[in-house]
């Protein structure tokens with residue numbers, strides 16, 4: 001009956017909104033007990049009337065049955081890794097090459113911290129999350145959809161974007177899955193208590209949790225997602241002019257994006273940003289291994305294109321390795 005269908009939809013939306021506030025904005029809007037009550041109400045309703053269950057229901061985030069192996073996914077466009085710069089001189093060379101190719105005096109860059117996680121691709125069809133894959137070798141990744149559905153900061157369905165109220169027909173969102181430092185410490189405490197091996201760093205913990213064949217285990221690991229771009233998008237609504245507006249669009253779709261992101265002009269501002277973020281690195285809630293600079297104008301990115309596997313329009317400026325032991 002329509003009354004029940006409406007009640008189920010209202011519960012789903014309320015729970016997803018609370019998930020968004022809690023897991024994406026880190027700003028809970030209701031006490032946990034209240035949230036649990038809503039969640040139980042929806043579970044009971046769905047148990048009594050299974051026809052009310054939808055694939056994007058928050059009750060479907062629970063781990064599904066374990067897989068034997070991960071199906072392979074061919075990325076529609078390759079997920080290339082970024083070229084690295086370790087010294088300021090290399091960043092200056094990057095900026096000089098960009099200015100010479102574009103024949104401009106100064107370049108506007110979109111900048112953000114480089115999360116030390118693992119890159120994933122998320123596909124949304126008519127606003128519903130349908131498929132998620134690891135980067136793999138950049139061309140072929142693993143289908144880890146069931147595990148990604150357990151990541152609360154990944155929306156299971158999209159609302160409208162910046163202007164229109166209907167989500168794009170097809171949208172590929174790319175970003176990093178990571179584990180916050182605090183959740184990493186908590187997990188390793190649990191591992192110790194269970195006499196199980198501890199993880200060496202948050203990146204390994206995130207990779208191990210995401211590439212876990214049993215989603216019932218992944219759902220117990222607190223993973224987080226931050227979007228950094230769009231792979232493919234079909235709608236007019238998807239910004240095509242600036243990287244910074246692509247990020248605004250993703251934020252409007254309730255994807256978490258780096259709070260520290262910014263837009264700067266010229267190479268001196270890049271180095272200043274790198275220093276500023278480097279100074280705050282220890283107190284950030286997540287591990288980062290550098291900063292990412294991208295030419296902000298997307299037409300200019302097209303002009304610069306890619307060299308071999310890495311884009312010419314972007315570079316990751318890395319910090320010295322943090323701990324002696326690497327992963």
Ligand SMILES: Cc1ccc2cc(C(N)=O)cc(O)c2n1
Nearest residue numbers: 080081082113114115176228292
């Ligand atoms: C194009 C590209 C590729 C890998 C990336 C990786 C990160 C990252 N690890 O935060 C951020 C980005 O903006 C990236 N952008």
